[in-house]
Amino acid sequence: MLKNISVDDACEMLLELPVAHKTETVNLENARNRVMAKNLVAAMPIPPFDRSPYDGYAFRGDDTRAASRDDPVTLKLTEEIPAGAQPRFDIEPGFAAKILTGAPMPKGADTTIKYEDTECSGDCDEVRIFEPVKPGANIVYAGSDVKQGCEIAQAGTIITAPLISSLANQGIANVEVYKKPLITVISTGTELCEVGEALRPAAIYNSNTHTLSAYLADAGATPVNGGVVPDEPELIAALLDRAFADSDMVITTGGASVGDYDWAVKSAELAGAEILFWKVALRPGGAIVAAVKGGKLLLSLSGNPAAAVLGLFRVAMPYIKKLCGRADCYFPEINVALRAPLKKDSPKLRLLRGRLEVADTVAYFTEADSQGSESMTSLSGCDLLGEIPMGSPPLPAGTVIKAYRIDVSGL
Numbered sequence: 001m002l003k004n005i006s007v008d009d010a011c012e013m014l015l016e017l018p019v020a021h022k023t024e025t026v027n028l029e030n031a032r033n034r035v036m037a038k039n040l041v042a043a044m045p046i047p048p049f050d051r052s053p054y055d056g057y058a059f060r061g062d063d064t065r066a067a068s069r070d071d072p073v074t075l076k077l078t079e080e081i082p083a084g085a086q087p088r089f090d091i092e093p094g095f096a097a098k099i100l101t102g103a104p105m106p107k108g109a110d111t112t113i114k115y116e117d118t119e120c121s122g123d124c125d126e127v128r129i130f131e132p133v134k135p136g137a138n139i140v141y142a143g144s145d146v147k148q149g150c151e152i153a154q155a156g157t158i159i160t161a162p163l164i165s166s167l168a169n170q171g172i173a174n175v176e177v178y179k180k181p182l183i184t185v186i187s188t189g190t191e192l193c194e195v196g197e198a199l200r201p202a203a204i205y206n207s208n209t210h211t212l213s214a215y216l217a218d219a220g221a222t223p224v225n226g227g228v229v230p231d232e233p234e235l236i237a238a239l240l241d242r243a244f245a246d247s248d249m250v251i252t253t254g255g256a257s258v259g260d261y262d263w264a265v266k267s268a269e270l271a272g273a274e275i276l277f278w279k280v281a282l283r284p285g286g287a288i289v290a291a292v293k294g295g296k297l298l299l300s301l302s303g304n305p306a307a308a309v310l311g312l313f314r315v316a317m318p319y320i321k322k323l324c325g326r327a328d329c330y331f332p333e334i335n336v337a338l339r340a341p342l343k344k345d346s347p348k349l350r351l352l353r354g355r356l357e358v359a360d361t362v363a364y365f366t367e368a369d370s371q372g373s374e375s376m377t378s379l380s381g382c383d384l385l386g387e388i389p390m391g392s393p394p395l396p397a398g399t400v401i402k403a404y405r406i407d408v409s410g411l
Contacts, residue, residue: 036175048142052105056098061132105139153166187229264300287307338367353367
């Protein structure tokens with residue numbers, strides 16, 4: 001068992017764990033925010049045919065080469081082509097077709113013009129054009145948005161509204177996606193009451209399960225409330241054993257430190273799990289135990305709410321995203337300048353909660369008012385996690401640090 005390992009080593013150790021993904025097929029209406037399970041290429045171009053960008057007329061551009069306000073060109077109309085109708089006539093020299101937005105271009109026509117730039121004869125069998133129009137202008141060409149055979153989605157991509165549009169344009173009604181992993185969240189602590197129960201004297205509500213479950217759902221997993229268990233290693237181990245049987249991953253909070261009632265390591269061992277590491281050089285959130293049983297990960301986090309979230313984010317979230325099938329395992333990184341001085345030294349890698357502010361083209365990190373291990377309000381409105389390297393002294397305002405963006409769909 002490794003102890004007090006670096007944050008990066010802990011993160012990479014988890015990412016190296018093998019994952020056996022399962023897939024399922026969902027209809028397009030239920031595909032939003034799911035994760036693509038295979039690459040897809042366009043079976044047809046989008047748009048599938050050359051079409052008019054607006055209501056007007058389709059004709060041969062060469063016919064208007066000498067057109068002017070004083071001497072307009074007059075073209076005879078062959079037909080009206082609404083959207084969804086196939087043209088019936090080819091366009092010969094001296095002729096044009098009335099065409100509506102989105103309608104396919106008739107054969108022989110190589111340009112269009114808007115209604116308002118023309119005049120129609122009284123009985124609307126001719127149109128007058130007052131300026132030259134170049135061949136090839138004012139056409140939405142087949143494949144101008146998506147070319148046939150090009151890749152439109154990769155495995156591991158989150159299905160967003162634009163991707164749903166691309167799939168629908170290809171006529172794809174059902175999509176193969178990764179099954180959402182089941183992650184059971186258990187809160188340990190004799191002092192805990194479940195939400196909805198009457199609060200006992202000296203007790204607190206179990207907020208950790210609900211908080212972590214929300215973040216896990218944002219990442220693409222299906223969280224399962226594993227309940228509350230007292231600080232008794234045999235009871236914890238029994239609950240872990242049941243959770244391992246029913247879940248793809250198990251998370252506990254509480255008991256991961258070194259106090260008299262911290263039973264995370266012993267409980268994991270009693271449940272038959274192999275300990276990978278205990279404690280990470282991170283503050284807050286470094287009280288972490290990671291263990292494996294039957295190829296499934298057990299992650300024991302701090303009982304302090306904010307510390308549990310920060311440990312989850314910095315150490316475990318890349319693995320959890322991998323478990324969900326996602327290709328974007330890591331949070332996007334950005335360099336930012338401290339808006340205010342950091343008055344504390346950092347014997348361990350320190351995570352700061354804050355938000356991005358831009359002033360005079362400079363990206364600043366503005367620290368949240370509270371940075372305590374228990375302060376969940378500090379994560380409200382937080383879109384950046386600033387990282388202060390291990391061994392850093394107090395830092396002046398303006399110091400450039402690395403930060404992680406956590407504001408995209410929560411994760």
